Amino acid sequence: MAKGTRPEAGWDIESVAAELLACEDERREREPFTDEWPELDLDTGYAIQDLNLQKRLDRGEKLVGVKLGLTSRAKQQRMGVHFPFVAWLTDAMILPIGDPVPQSTLIHPRIEPEIVFVMGDRLEGPGVTAAQAMAAVESVWGGAEVIDSRYRNFRFKAGDVSADNASSGAFVTGPVGLPPTDLDLALEAVLVEVNGEIVDSATGAAVQGHPGEALALAANDLARRGHAIEPGWIVLTGGMTDAVFAPPGSSVAMHFTNLGSVFINGGE
Template sequence: MTTRTIERAAAALLEREDTRVDGEPLTDEWPDLDLATAYAIQDETLRLREARGETVIGVKLGLTSRAKQRRMNVNSPLTAWLTDAMVLPVGEPAPLEQFIHPRVEPEILFVLGRDLAGPGVTAATALHAVDLVMGAVEVIDSRYRDFRFSLPDVVADNASSGAFVTGPVARSAVGIDLALEPGSLEVDGKVVDTATGAAVQGHPAQALAFAANDLGRRGHTLRAGWLVLTGGMTDAVPLQKDTTVAADFGSLGRVVVGA
């Protein structure tokens, strides 16, 4: 793919997001799309977001659970960007009109206290860079029809980014066993899935280390103050009108999203 094609693909994905109209995967037209080019599309999409006034506030990870990796036939997560336009106000209903086919999943979120640059970052090193830990709910949304995509497609699509809301509890990572931190997903008060932090690469800090190293290879650094969504602990459920979805964490409180 040429630079012009990368720009065209990024603009098309952003237009789908803005108009709430999905389409076919990029690989239907470009079957040879590889990960390096997919990340170039993702970065170009970020450039377009910044050009219209959005600000980078962190990163998110996708496919951090082994179950999701097996489903996609991959063996590693992927990284994507978070901007201020993706933040949902706490306590307010999620605006369904802003999404195509939103789904919701519980995640553990890190707030970084200092810069973190790869390569060579370990989970222990990554955890030392964390200022605060919070529970969060991410609303994922794909620009591909029926969530049909390959790994390069979803990388280009910023890992199905949509929006997210943070929980009411912010704690130091010291003294919390994040591998055992529970997270249950409820729909209208009924528990539909449960997991612990171990579902995220064995430990959420492993996901953070992966993000630092992956971004480092691409010339990026995780910055102090940034937020890092470490990936879905459970499968995602659809967010529908007149539905309330909640994530209940052990020591990180309860996060509710209504529509």
């Protein structure tokens, strides 16, 4: 298939998966597939996502966890999509503390604050409650996700964004990890600082009312797809605020009440 072109027979799961990985590898954006394939729905998008996970594993990446996207009302309103998504995290997406935004590999990165879980026990749906989900958590961290999208101007529908691994890019976890029993996560606050100015704030309640609700949602959604959340996995529970742009030369910090601060510079 030529770069950025539509197969003669139209798009399908295999061709969309290949095109999305090509866009990622080539740092190339495109219009959403639903412009040409309106039948691309959420479940078809997840099938594409799962196919590309296998391709990532086949090329040597390691599965390290899952992420939720669009769990906050702020993000849903901005994107025009009104329910959360679950996607995969691999070790290739880890951004070590102190490293800049990988501008050379991302198309149009934005940064959002996250409450991050490291799992102690296996969590398998369906029917998982927030209390059951939190009982499986080993530790809680402050973090940030550097989201990206293979779609021009972050324009997409549900099928597009689920296929695109919920706009995955990179992620970093902060310096402080605490047991979940030490925190009131609904009240855990974050201040978002860009170039020395506080531009946004939120609490954990912005994430589905409580980050544990997002974790339960992930477990139940993955069960529908035949998966569970495994011990040791990292779970990004979703952006607490709207994402901020991260151009070269920028400086972004996420200051949590109890979970420390996460600093990311925009690089060059």
